[in-house]
Amino acid sequence: MTARQKKLKTILKELKDDGIIGISVDCVIFGFDENELKVLLIKSDLENFEDRWSLLGDLVNNHENLNQAAYRVLKDRTGMTDVYLEEVSVFGEVGRHPAARVVTIAYCSLINIQHHKLKSNDNELHWHRIGSISQMAFDHKKILDTCHEWLQKRVQEHPLGFSLLPKKFSLRELQNLYESILGVKLDRRNFRKKFFSMGLLQDTKEYELDVPHRPGKLYKFNYEKYRKKERKTWFGIDF
């Protein structure tokens, strides 16, 4: 048991003894690699859940904001700082944590997996394919599923998928990303038409390298133009 785990255990015991509700953040860290959506998990802290995988999380300090706590978890555990992060939901069932009453705020984080080199000695951390995960510690499977559904919806309405890709990407990569997040196959021509018609992809004049076929153009997402864009507010009622 690490020092970190010991300290956590002590704090949780105190919370329980004093009848106090603890607050934590849990990060669902998505990455995209080998054309698959992956999630970064760690071997569970607690004995109760030995051999189960768990999200990265920690208790919130009294003096830090919630998203600061989430950033702290990301930075301390993955070393990454420039990360897309958004609050998704809250999980606060009375019995969700065996050691004490802990209400947790679930964050969805998207990282460019290329930039994140796992230290090789950090063999408690692993990237898992979505769909290859059945059981997890605590209610973390439920949290993961919620965040995945949130991402599926969100990625269709906001340009956050680009956070999972390198700055410069081919349209094929972009399409693979959408297909793997949504779990569907899309028509290549219509997909291109759709994205080009938005006018938010910027031609870099560069091409893929070292591919065993005709290289594709590389694009950047034009955040500046997106920010200025006038957005329609009425999408149409449809249940």
Next chain:
Amino acid sequence: MTARQKKLKTILKELKDDGIIGISVDCVIFGFDENELKVLLIKSDLENFEDRWSLLGDLVNNHENLNQAAYRVLKDRTGMTDVYLEEVSVFGEVGRHPAARVVTIAYCSLINIQHHKLKSNDNELHWHRIGSISQMAFDHKKILDTCHEWLQKRVQEHPLGFSLLPKKFSLRELQNLYESILGVKLDRRNFRKKFFSMGLLQDTKEYELDVPHRPGKLYKFNYEKYRKKERKTWFGIDF
């Protein structure tokens, strides 16, 4: 100062002294009356915010789930039990509450205002028109705005607007509801077409009474049919 307020003040003081983060729920209670979307507010509990309006909320007890806490607030303060309630977001900035660090879970509740007769002696509670509210206590204006935006989006994708209407309603009432939530004018014929084509409105064979014009048909929303309906998962990418 009421007994309730005194007790709250004591607890908050304890939290602060012990350096503990408190957890509360705050309910944004929407109603629909006189063809306008309204929100139920109360005069603020705290001296700091005298004469400002505040959402209905309370600290979460150690032994109750978060939505149970939200239901409790609704029941204790409005007397209503059969209420639509959904978690929207979390607000946990360090300085958001002057008396202590309190993280609050914001709930959106929709009630049929007809069923809720405010006790006349309860003159601290008032229905406010959305848009007539400028300043509020704490960060409650931000919470209100967040919930309103959430409702605008949600009501277009899920059939929750009906919770604001009587069981039986005319299409005009339904359209007024959507118009007031979204702040837009809609074409009457297209609106009808849209809803009828969903096939979820059930003709009650009844008509409006006591209206000074041709009475409209009354409909019920068919939740059962909605539940069974197969929903498409792919809405199309659009930023």
Next chain:
DNA sequence: GCAAAAGTGTTGGAAATACACCCATGT
């Protein structure tokens, strides 16, 4: 009979879908 809102269809344009061939590159 008049005021007020209910009820009802059609048409044109935009967007989504389905679909097949040639091109550039590495091996």
Next chain:
DNA sequence: ACATGGGTGTATTTCCAACACTTTTGC
């Protein structure tokens, strides 16, 4: 030369937006 994926256009269908007159009721 061949295998692999890149790049492109069109026809069809579906969905959305715009729009005006007749009907029923209360007063």
